[in-house]
Structure formats: structure tokens, C-alpha cells
Amino acid sequence: MRLRPHHLFCVQGYKGTDTEDDYLVNLRWIADRVWQEPYTPVEVVDGPDDVCAMCPHLKDGLCLWKEAGEDVVRAHDAALFSALGLADGQTTSIAEIRVKLQTDPAVDAAVRKQCAGCPWLDNCAFMNGEL
Numbered sequence: 001m002r003l004r005p006h007h008l009f010c011v012q013g014y015k016g017t018d019t020e021d022d023y024l025v026n027l028r029w030i031a032d033r034v035w036q037e038p039y040t041p042v043e044v045v046d047g048p049d050d051v052c053a054m055c056p057h058l059k060d061g062l063c064l065w066k067e068a069g070e071d072v073v074r075a076h077d078a079a080l081f082s083a084l085g086l087a088d089g090q091t092t093s094i095a096e097i098r099v100k101l102q103t104d105p106a107v108d109a110a111v112r113k114q115c116a117g118c119p120w121l122d123n124c125a126f127m128n129g130e131l
């Protein structure tokens, strides 16, 4: 599995919706898998990943979800690479990420700061304190 840093948290928080398009079906499939198999190796990547693969905003390898979307997303990911102590191409797991979240307040704070403006907050168990 390949995930960019901010998706390490999207896949933990995603609660599902009644109306899922192909993108959300794919996100839910990945989310279900990482909860059922939290030690699945995850390659952390600085670019499009397994979630982006089904996203209608991905064009020619760039994230165009809003103006300057690629720059915005890469900035979020750069901050999370730093907070997690990971680099492009390294392998981790959701289990390992959860330990960092639960034991390092700086990691938790960095994630909450980067996720603060996300349009999916209402659908995120992590940001709603349900995890």
C-alpha cells in the first residue's frame, strides 16, 4: 500500500457516507483494510498514492482539487513528513502511526493543525475525537 502522509490520517478517520462514488468506495476499502490489518506495510510517498488513484481531481499526476491544490497538498504532506520523522519512500504501518499519535503530543498537534481546514471534518472520527 502506498499513502501520502496526510492520507495516513484520512484512512483512520473516514467514517463513510450513504452516497459513495468510486473515489469514496476506494477510500473506504483502504480504510477498512488498515483497520483490519494495521500492520500492513505502508510506503509513505511524496505524491499521488492509492487514495489519489481514484480521485477525479488528479490530473497528469497533479492534485487540482482547488487553485494551487498541488502546492497546498505538498505543504501539508511536508509538515507531516517532518512531524512523523519519515521521508519519501520509507515504510511504516498504521499501527506504528497510531503509536506515534498516542505517545507524542507534537505529532497529534501537527496532524490537527494540518487537518484543521479539511472539508471532510464532519466525516472524520479522528478530528471529532472519536478515536
Ligand code: SF4
Binding pocket: 048, 051, 052, 055, 056, 057, 058, 062, 063, 064, 065, 073
Ligand atoms: S484531492 Fe488531491 S490529495 Fe486528495 S485524493 Fe485527490 S488528488 Fe489526492
